[in-house]
Amino acid sequence: MAENAEVISIEIEVNPLRKYVREEKMPHFFCPGCGCGQVLGSFLRGVDALNIDINGMAAIAGVGCSARIPVYMKVDTLHGVHGRTLPWATGIKLHSPDTKVVVFAGDGDAVSIGGNHFIHAARRNLDVLMIVVNNFNFAMTGGQVAPMTPPGTVTMTTPYGSGEAPFDMCALALAAGATYVARAATSDIAQMDQLVKKGLEHKGFGVVEILSQCPTHFGRYALGSGSPEVNLGWIRELCLPKGKADAMSPEELEGKFVTGEFVRVSRPVFRGSTFIKENLQKDGA
Ligand SMILES: Cc1ncc(C[n+]2csc(CCOP(=O)(O)OP(=O)(O)O)c2C)c(N)n1
Numbered sequence: 001m002a003e004n005a006e007v008i009s010i011e012i013e014v015n016p017l018r019k020y021v022r023e024e025k026m027p028h029f030f031c032p033g034c035g036c037g038q039v040l041g042s043f044l045r046g047v048d049a050l051n052i053d054i055n056g057m058a059a060i061a062g063v064g065c066s067a068r069i070p071v072y073m074k075v076d077t078l079h080g081v082h083g084r085t086l087p088w089a090t091g092i093k094l095h096s097p098d099t100k101v102v103v104f105a106g107d108g109d110a111v112s113i114g115g116n117h118f119i120h121a122a123r124r125n126l127d128v129l130m131i132v133v134n135n136f137n138f139a140m141t142g143g144q145v146a147p148m149t150p151p152g153t154v155t156m157t158t159p160y161g162s163g164e165a166p167f168d169m170c171a172l173a174l175a176a177g178a179t180y181v182a183r184a185a186t187s188d189i190a191q192m193d194q195l196v197k198k199g200l201e202h203k204g205f206g207v208v209e210i211l212s213q214c215p216t217h218f219g220r221y222a223l224g225s226g227s228p229e230v231n232l233g234w235i236r237e238l239c240l241p242k243g244k245a246d247a248m249s250p251e252e253l254e255g256k257f258v259t260g261e262f263v264r265v266s267r268p269v270f271r272g273s274t275f276i277k278e279n280l281q282k283d284g285a
């Protein structure tokens with residue numbers, strides 16, 4: 001070392017969530033500005049805040065961009081078939097009821113190909129949290145029209161605008177019997193964190209729909225822009241907090257997305273009553 005050299009010590013602050021991340025899987029698959037990374041961050045902040053033992057957790061995903069989220073988490077992960085996350089989740093919960101099971105799905109995975117499983121998991125009150133990333137299209141396959149694409153939207157397969165009516169996924173979950181239902185958006189991180197955390201705390205079938213940007217496909221086709229800022233701005237403009245929306249008429253709410261918590265109730269969870277008679281009496285939620 002030179003005689004007059006100065007020794008400088010630098011403190012590097014390590015992101016406290018890094019311990020949950022599978023670094024060997026980096027670089028990740030998501031496009032720059034995709035909302036999937038924000039959803040992953042929100043989920044890990046919830047796990048950290050609640051001090052959940054990730055060794056007792058299983059994360060399940062099907063196929064799709066959103067389904068890649070658990071690939072980057074250090075938990076037992078099952079990443080497999082499009083739209084079949086809930087049958088796996090059911091099997092895991094029946095075998096190991098104490099395992100915390102979380103499903104990550106795109107809107108297509110959850111309520112298009114997986115729609116039938118979704119309504120029956122809600123009816124049964126399967127003790128699983130389902131985080132549905134609604135990016136308004138089938139992103140991984142190139143941006144086709146999907147069940148939550150707003151009417152009139154240009155997508156890869158609807159060049160003159162979609163003529164289909166979209167689902168209200170939260171209303172579907174509520175009607176089918178889900179015991180925690182909430183909608184968040186990547187444009188409001190604080191609210192997303194709060195609703196995901198409540199989902200993690202809930203016992204029973206919980207659904208958190210997260211409106212999320214896909215600048216690469218939805219943005220380019222529907223909004224004419226691949227800019228993440230433009231895409232986030234579009235989502236922000238569409239969202240209305242539930243408190244405000246409650247005082248508005250259906251006409252005023254047309255085309256808007258109400259965010260917040262819609263239900264949080266307790267009822268017995270599914271334990272496989274078909275085969276195990278004692279389970280009918282067991283386990284109030
Ligand atoms: C059984 C089956 N059908 C269709 C496909 C093709 N496929 C792969 S991903 C995907 C769409 C994914 O859309 P979504 O679930 O909304 O997730 P995103 O990519 O938008 O996050 C489709 C149709 C497949 N892999 N398997």
Ligand code: SF4
Binds near residue numbers: 031033135217
């Ligand atoms: S295609 Fe869309 S959803 Fe998929 S990683 Fe890229 S931005 Fe995200």
